Amino acid sequence: MSNMIFIDACFRRPTAHTPIWMMRQAGRYLPEYMAVRAKAGNFLSLCHDPEMACEVTIQPVERLDVDAAILFSDILVVPNEMGMELQFIKDHGPKFPKPLVTDADLDALDMKAADKLVYVYDTIAKVRSRLRADKALIGFTGSPWTLATYMIEGQGTKTYAVVKKKIATDPAFMHKLLEKLTIIIQDYLCKQIESGANAVQIFDSWASALEESAFFEFSWDYMLRIAAHVKAKYPHIPILLFPKGVSGYLDKIREKGGNFDVFCVDWSTPIELAKAKLGDKYILQGNMEPTRLYSKEATKEGVEHIVKVMGKESGHIFNLGHGMLPDLDPENAKYLVDLVHEMTKR
Amino acid sequence: MSNMIFIDACFRRPTAHTPIWMMRQAGRYLPEYMAVRAKAGNFLSLCHDPEMACEVTIQPVERLDVDAAILFSDILVVPNEMGMELQFIKDHGPKFPKPLVTDADLDALDMKAADKLVYVYDTIAKVRSRLRADKALIGFTGSPWTLATYMIEGQGTKTYAVVKKKIATDPAFMHKLLEKLTIIIQDYLCKQIESGANAVQIFDSWASALEESAFFEFSWDYMLRIAAHVKAKYPHIPILLFPKGVSGYLDKIREKGGNFDVFCVDWSTPIELAKAKLGDKYILQGNMEPTRLYSKEATKEGVEHIVKVMGKESGHIFNLGHGMLPDLDPENAKYLVDLVHEMTKR
Numbered sequence: 001m002s003n004m005i006f007i008d009a010c011f012r013r014p015t016a017h018t019p020i021w022m023m024r025q026a027g028r029y030l031p032e033y034m035a036v037r038a039k040a041g042n043f044l045s046l047c048h049d050p051e052m053a054c055e056v057t058i059q060p061v062e063r064l065d066v067d068a069a070i071l072f073s074d075i076l077v078v079p080n081e082m083g084m085e086l087q088f089i090k091d092h093g094p095k096f097p098k099p100l101v102t103d104a105d106l107d108a109l110d111m112k113a114a115d116k117l118v119y120v121y122d123t124i125a126k127v128r129s130r131l132r133a134d135k136a137l138i139g140f141t142g143s144p145w146t147l148a149t150y151m152i153e154g155q156g157t158k159t160y161a162v163v164k165k166k167i168a169t170d171p172a173f174m175h176k177l178l179e180k181l182t183i184i185i186q187d188y189l190c191k192q193i194e195s196g197a198n199a200v201q202i203f204d205s206w207a208s209a210l211e212e213s214a215f216f217e218f219s220w221d222y223m224l225r226i227a228a229h230v231k232a233k234y235p236h237i238p239i240l241l242f243p244k245g246v247s248g249y250l251d252k253i254r255e256k257g258g259n260f261d262v263f264c265v266d267w268s269t270p271i272e273l274a275k276a277k278l279g280d281k282y283i284l285q286g287n288m289e290p291t292r293l294y295s296k297e298a299t300k301e302g303v304e305h306i307v308k309v310m311g312k313e314s315g316h317i318f319n320l321g322h323g324m325l326p327d328l329d330p331e332n333a334k335y336l337v338d339l340v341h342e343m344t345k346r
Numbered sequence: 347m348s349n350m351i352f353i354d355a356c357f358r359r360p361t362a363h364t365p366i367w368m369m370r371q372a373g374r375y376l377p378e379y380m381a382v383r384a385k386a387g388n389f390l391s392l393c394h395d396p397e398m399a400c401e402v403t404i405q406p407v408e409r410l411d412v413d414a415a416i417l418f419s420d421i422l423v424v425p426n427e428m429g430m431e432l433q434f435i436k437d438h439g440p441k442f443p444k445p446l447v448t449d450a451d452l453d454a455l456d457m458k459a460a461d462k463l464v465y466v467y468d469t470i471a472k473v474r475s476r477l478r479a480d481k482a483l484i485g486f487t488g489s490p491w492t493l494a495t496y497m498i499e500g501q502g503t504k505t506y507a508v509v510k511k512k513i514a515t516d517p518a519f520m521h522k523l524l525e526k527l528t529i530i531i532q533d534y535l536c537k538q539i540e541s542g543a544n545a546v547q548i549f550d551s552w553a554s555a556l557e558e559s560a561f562f563e564f565s566w567d568y569m570l571r572i573a574a575h576v577k578a579k580y581p582h583i584p585i586l587l588f589p590k591g592v593s594g595y596l597d598k599i600r601e602k603g604g605n606f607d608v609f610c611v612d613w614s615t616p617i618e619l620a621k622a623k624l625g626d627k628y629i630l631q632g633n634m635e636p637t638r639l640y641s642k643e644a645t646k647e648g649v650e651h652i653v654k655v656m657g658k659e660s661g662h663i664f665n666l667g668h669g670m671l672p673d674l675d676p677e678n679a680k681y682l683v684d685l686v687h688e689m690t691k692r
Binding site: 156158159160161164165167168169208211212213214245247248249251267268269270273289291292293294295298305321325327 | 557616641
């Protein structure tokens with residue numbers, strides 16, 4: 001038993017209630033976040049400033065009483081420190097003005113990126129020293145595939161045509177890049193743990209861009225390698241994997257196995273299905289549709305369904321099935337947290 | 347037996363080979379399409395001109411020898427004829443500058459829209475009179491949910507936050523709109539059939555925006571109602587449903603049943619899974635990842651896998667798992683069609 005309910009739940013140990021946190025719980029829907037964000041100037045400056053990043057990491061824990069904090073940062077700081085210029089353009093999202101095209105571009109990537117992410121480690125150390133002892137701090141990274149997609153497309157994409165053309169015409173290029181990212185991410189997560197992270201989550205936000213065979217070849221297998229590496233070094237640290245939108249691939253995910261603790265379920269995967277396919281092998285985290293938070297009634301209905309399926313016993317961490325939206329009401333978020341705590345009391 | 351291999355396949359009758367056509371086969375990857383498009387001026391003018399729309403509908407049949415033509419049109423002509431101004435903005439996609447907000451907006455919608463879509467019926471009549479007799483002509487519509495999404499969001503969206511806020515806070519508004527769309531679409535499809543369409547497909551492109559319970563309540567049930575209506579009137583016309591990205595909901599789709607003929611499988615649903623869950627109840631159409639067409643090698647691998655799973659016997663219509671991309675090579679598309687015909691010869 002640890003003193004953290006979130007960590008106990010990751011290892012299927014009994015807990016007083018089902019723990020809950022929310023993806024993007026530190027974000028624009030919170031006025032106190034917006035205040036710090038305004039002070040920071042731009043988004044990347046906020047990621048680079050451990051004091052302010054620490055502040056926004058802790059805000060939702062204080063306001064909502066969630067059971068875990070998640071490091072405030074961005075998945076794209078990794079490619080940024082690998083030498084790629086990164087811009088955040090208003091109403092457009094992140095952009096790499098010089099996306100990767102040639103093998104020479106790959107050779108130019110800085111393999112010491114994990115050493116340069118000191119502002120992340122400093123943020124983690126600060127948060128851990130100030131966070132209540134019973135609240136877990138979750139570190140995170142983007143998956144190799146999701147980072148590679150941004151690095152090749154240069155920005156968000158609807159069709160993923162550029163990166164998929166690489167898959168169809170030059171898979172060796174993809175594997176070379178994914179290999180580099182895997183090595184850096186392994187190091188990055190270990191350093192986060194050494195700085196005080198109590199758990200780490202790998203976000204594979206673009207998993208759903210890949211058909212089944214490509215998902216395993218270009219994404220999942222690399223995530224499993226990272227998990228195995230971190231697990232070998234830090235077996236007491238839970239590893240959470242979040243491949244978004246892969247409800248069609250659960251049989252094969254089960255069959256493949258893998259040394260991680262928590263499978264994160266997005267809202268497009270029915271929780272019943274995730275439970276039936278993976279619930280005995282992994283703790284499930286998820287998966288309420290975030291837009292239910294637009295109303296208390298829809299929130300209550302969502303919670304009741306998920307709690308009914310997952311039960312009050314161990315095996316479940318409550319979360320949203322995707323990130324908080326900027327125009328959600330913090331009051332409804334608080335209502336959600338209280339409701340889950342109340343309804344799952346053992 | 348009909349004289350059309352595509353129609354026979356829709357009813358699981360034996361055919362000489364597996365039929366194939368491609369979503370967006372009439373489109374920007376074809377130079378002959380671009381020539382007509384340039385002549386038309388803008389995209390909507392092309393939809394409005396039966397002569398030119400007929401020409402681009404037939405082009406891919408002539409170049410590629412696919413087994414079916416699909417009407418050249420756009421799903422948004424329906425809301426447009428319901429009274430909503432529609433713009434196509436370069437590099438941005440379609441836009442309704444005045445999206446639906448209030449109940450009064452719903453009351454103002456023109457319920458005679460199906461009567462005004464004469465340019466679509468004229469296109470169908472023209473195509474049917476000129477198309478080779480053994481090639482089927484597929485009519486189509488957007489699903490009520492997908493159209494409603496555009497009408498409420500006003501444009502494409504990543505988060506669907508506006509329409510989902512309606513779902514969470516004012517479901518009655520949604521049902522009122524979906525009801526109106528259902529009535530118009532039923533009429534629209536019947537008129538397409540009366541004009542010469544040999545089959546009709548309902549595209550639910552935004553199905554994947556909905557969690558399971560919402561998908562059935564706000565989309566699938568309306569699609570089944572439309573299918574039942576059309577089927578009662580025209581039992582010899584195959585109905586194809588394409589809810590994109592619902593691999594997690596196949597159990598419930600099976601359980602619900604429904605009077606349609608072909609279930610269209612997108613590329614994110616493994617064809618093995620679709621076959622196991624639905625293959626005995628419905629003909630399956632799909633589902634090669636379109637970006638495989640970037641290379642002949644990837645195309646061949648994709649075809650071999652799908653043909654191996656679906657077999658050479660009846661029960662399958664080959665298609666892509668999503669639309670053709672503008673930068674694909676027509677030569678590879680031709681290679682795909684020939685390969686499927688060759689490999690599935692009985």
